[in-house]
Each structure stands twice: as C-alpha cells, then as structure tokens.
Amino acid sequence: MSKTISGFSKLSKSKKIDWIVDTYFSNAEDAKTILKQYWNTNDKLQQLHDEFIENTITNYYLPLGVAPNFLINNKLYTIPMAIEESSVVAAASKAAKFWLDRGGFKTTVISTTKIGQVHFMYSGDTEKLKRFFQDVKPKLFKDSEEITKNMTKRGGGILDIELRDKTSEIDNYFQLHVSFETLNAMGANFINSCLEQFAKTFKNEALNFDLFSETEQQIEIVMSILSNYVPDCLVRAEVSCPVEKLSDNPAISGEAFARKFIQAVNIAEIEPYRAVTHNKGVMNGIDAVVLATGNDFRAVEAGVHAYAARNGRYSSLSHAKIEDGIFKFWMEIPLALGTVGGLTGLHPLVKLALEMLHKPSAPELMQIVAVAGLAQNFAALRSLTTTGIQQGHMKMHLMNILNQFEANDEEKLKLTDYFKTKTVTHNAVIEALKSLRN
Numbered sequence: 001m002s003k004t005i006s007g008f009s010k011l012s013k014s015k016k017i018d019w020i021v022d023t024y025f026s027n028a029e030d031a032k033t034i035l036k037q038y039w040n041t042n043d044k045l046q047q048l049h050d051e052f053i054e055n056t057i058t059n060y061y062l063p064l065g066v067a068p069n070f071l072i073n074n075k076l077y078t079i080p081m082a083i084e085e086s087s088v089v090a091a092a093s094k095a096a097k098f099w100l101d102r103g104g105f106k107t108t109v110i111s112t113t114k115i116g117q118v119h120f121m122y123s124g125d126t127e128k129l130k131r132f133f134q135d136v137k138p139k140l141f142k143d144s145e146e147i148t149k150n151m152t153k154r155g156g157g158i159l160d161i162e163l164r165d166k167t168s169e170i171d172n173y174f175q176l177h178v179s180f181e182t183l184n185a186m187g188a189n190f191i192n193s194c195l196e197q198f199a200k201t202f203k204n205e206a207l208n209f210d211l212f213s214e215t216e217q218q219i220e221i222v223m224s225i226l227s228n229y230v231p232d233c234l235v236r237a238e239v240s241c242p243v244e245k246l247s248d249n250p251a252i253s254g255e256a257f258a259r260k261f262i263q264a265v266n267i268a269e270i271e272p273y274r275a276v277t278h279n280k281g282v283m284n285g286i287d288a289v290v291l292a293t294g295n296d297f298r299a300v301e302a303g304v305h306a307y308a309a310r311n312g313r314y315s316s317l318s319h320a321k322i323e324d325g326i327f328k329f330w331m332e333i334p335l336a337l338g339t340v341g342g343l344t345g346l347h348p349l350v351k352l353a354l355e356m357l358h359k360p361s362a363p364e365l366m367q368i369v370a371v372a373g374l375a376q377n378f379a380a381l382r383s384l385t386t387t388g389i390q391q392g393h394m395k396m397h398l399m400n401i402l403n404q405f406e407a408n409d410e411e412k413l414k415l416t417d418y419f420k421t422k423t424v425t426h427n428a429v430i431e432a433l434k435s436l437r438n
C-alpha cells in the first residue's frame with residue numbers, strides 16, 4: 001500500500017514532486033525528468049498554470065489543432081480544437097469543406113436562460129410559505145443588488161424567482177427556482193453568489209415572519225447551486241442542400257447517400273446503445289472547441305446528455321430528413337458557455353483561440369460550438385454509412401502507431417506513403433516497419 005501524507009498542499013512544488021517520485025516510482029530521477037520536461041521555460045507563464053489548481057506538479061499537454069473553412073451564417077471561421085483523438089480535426093475540416101461548397105452552416109440562438117436553485121426544507125402550512133415567499137421576494141432581489149448591479153447594467157441579471165413545491169417527491173422539500181441571464185459570462189460564480197445570498201435572506205426573514213409558527217420559522221437550507229441542466233440555453237445548427245448535390249462520390253447517388261444517412265440518424269433516435277455513440281461523435285467536436293476556448297466541458301457534457309434524455313429515453317441529438325428534394329440535417333443543443341471570466345482572460349492559448357474566432361460573444365460561441373458538433377456528427381455518419389469508420393480513423397492513427405515503435409522520419413515518410421493504398425491495422429504497421437528495418 002502507498003504512504004499517506006498530511007500537509008501535502010503546503011509543501012513547495014519541488015518537495016511535492018520529491019514525495020511523489022520517491023513514493024511511486026522505481027526510477028525517481030527519470031520520473032522527475034519527465035515531469036520537468038513539460039514545465040514552461042517562461043517562469044511567469046509556468047506560475048500562471050501552477051496557480052490554476054492546487055498541487056500542480058507539471059503541465060498536461062493536449063494538441064491544439066485548427067479546422068479551417070467553416071462557413072457559419074455566411075461568415076468564415078477557422079475553429080480551434082484541443083483534442084487527443086487522431087481523426088477528429090481531420091473529420092471536422094473535411095465536413096467544413098464539404099458544406100462550404102453547399103451554402104455552409106446556419107445557426108440560431110433559441111434561448112440563453114440559465115437556472116440555479118436553493119434547495120430547502122420547510123415543515124408547516126404550504127399556504128403560509130407561499131405568502132412568505134411573495135412577501136420576501138422583493139427583498140431577495142434587493143439584497144443581491146450588490147452582486148447583480150454590474151450584470152444588470154449590461155442588460156442581464158436575475159430574470160425570475162419561483163417557489164417550487166417538491167413535497168410529493170421528498171417530504172418538506174421546496175426550492176427557490178431561479179432563472180438568470182448571464183450575457184457573455186458562463187455565470188457559475190455569479191449564479192452561485194446570488195443563490196447563496198437568497199438562501200441567507202430567505203432563512204433570516206423566515207425567523208421574523210409573523211404568520212409562521214416557531215417550527216415554520218426554522219427553514220433549513222440544504223444547498224444553493226446552479227444547475228448544469230440548461231434546456232433553455234439552446235442553440236440550433238443546421239445544414240441543407242438539394243439531395244442530388246449531396247454525394248461527391250460517383251459510385252453513390254445523392255439519393256442513396258441521403259437515405260442511408262437518414263436511416264443511421266433514425267437508428268440513433270430510437271436505440272440508446274447507438275445514440276450514446278452517435279452523441280459521443282457530436283461531443284468530439286463540441287468538447288474540443290469548449291476546451292480550446294477555456295470553457296467547462298464537464299458542465300457542457302452533463303447538460304447535453306441530460307437534454308438527450310429529456311423525453312425519458314436517451315436519444316440522438318441530431319436529426320435529418322428530406323423535404324421537397326432538400327436534405328436537411330440539424331441539431332438543437334444546450335450550451336452554457338462564456339467568453340468572459342474564468343480561464344478566458346487568463347490562459348494565453350484561450351485568448352488566442354477566442355481571437356481566432358473573431359472574439360465572439362457567448363451566444364456567438366454557442367453557435368460555433370454547435371456547428372463543430374454537427375460537423376463532427378456529419379463526418380462520422382458519412383464515413384460510417386459509406387467506407388466504414390476505420391479507414392479514415394486508422395489512417396490518422398498510423399502516426400501514433402509509428403511513434404509507439406519509435407519510427408524515424410524516413411520510416412514515417414515511407415510508411416505513410418505505403419499505407420496510402422493499404423488498410424492500416426496495428427499488425428500491418430508492425431509488419432511493414434519490420435520489413436523496412438530488415
């Protein structure tokens with residue numbers, strides 16, 4: 001069993017590393033070298049990264065790639081993507097190019113409302129609680145003015161506060177269900193600060209509400225927290241073109257392509273096993289842009305998957321149909337994103353990514369991210385229903401296999417050329433490398 005340690009967070013970075021390498025590694029010096037290899041030579045930049053979280057020992061690199069040629073509402077974008085999976089950026093670029101020649105992507109922000117809740121317990125007369133809520137509501141707004149004044153000045157803030165009775169599910173359980181407009185901020189800190197203030201005001205005012213009995217005055221706050229379920233922070237992305245323009249492969253007609261593509265989408269609409277993988281493909285595009293732009297991909301993931309299950313069965317995020325000879329492929333997706341606050345003004349690569357995207361507002365970023373998801377889904381379904389996924393995927397994975405076997409530049413060049421016309425499999429690459437080396 002490994003050792004335990006107390007006061008670890010108070011140690012200096014170098015002492016933390018010493019403890020880690022001595023405790024876990026047979027070759028402590030080698031482990032230390034690897035960790036230090038990833039430190040930035042610019043001390044200030046390294047310190048910035050050290051201070052993002054607690055107990056930083058090094059940096060964890062992901063490639064930052066770009067997918068150019070995205071035409072979104074007639075404006076061109078190059079989309080930055082932070083991701084490790086070999087074929088994702090290539091697939092996005094291919095889909096962007098494909099739709100560039102067919103009118104590009106169209107997007108609409110449907111809504112931008114976010115939700116937070118104060119969860120509390122009240123045992124007593126519900127009618128009296130309702131009276132109390134109406135009484136205290138203006139004070140909830142008033143007491144949070146210090147927190148909301150800047151957001152309100154910019155046109156956002158608290159939209160509404162509702163009292164919700166949840167006692168049919170848990171005895172004595174009620175909520176303050178609050179809706180917010182957080183403009184260009186993702187809003188987590190803003191929402192949580194407001195909620196904690198509401199909780200304080202609500203609890204304190206209950207102690208002085210004349211109609212309450214002594215028991216009723218004792219409201220118990222369980223927790224105050226934003227919700228990452230944001231079905232009213234919704235964006236739509238779509239592509240469309242005449243069916244006959246859909247195929248760029250002479251071996252398959254546009255009609256046949258569309259039919260099979262729509263079948264694949266229909267399967268993901270009704271079959272959860274397929275829907276999860278289908279949506280994972282969507283998230284390949286979404287997460288990569290969310291990460292590159294310094295947003296919280298865990299929040300986005302949680303919200304998106306909950307939305308995909310909103311009708312009681314996990315289902316496809318995207319949909320497709322043919323209408324009057326036009327192929328239509330679209331997706332509506334909830335995305336709580338920010339272009340101010342958080343990492344967006346701190347991480348130099350995030351600032352760069354946002355500048356590359358023409359410094360978008362949060363609603364603009366929602367549209368770009370949704371497009372990356374739809375493009376990724378289109379590329380995956382196009383491969384799956386025509387060549388199969390492995391052809392493109394393994395081509396991109398070839399370099400990883402070559403690196404695993406420490407192929408030199410010349411070997412890489414020869415083997416990428418060799419595999420242009422051959423099927424890439426792990427074994428085939430090893431065999432080819434062996435015969436080259438002999």
Ligand code: MEV
Nearest residue numbers: 277278280281380381389
């Ligand atoms: C792989 O990362 C993503 C796919 O599995 C998505 C899909 O099956 O639609 C290719």
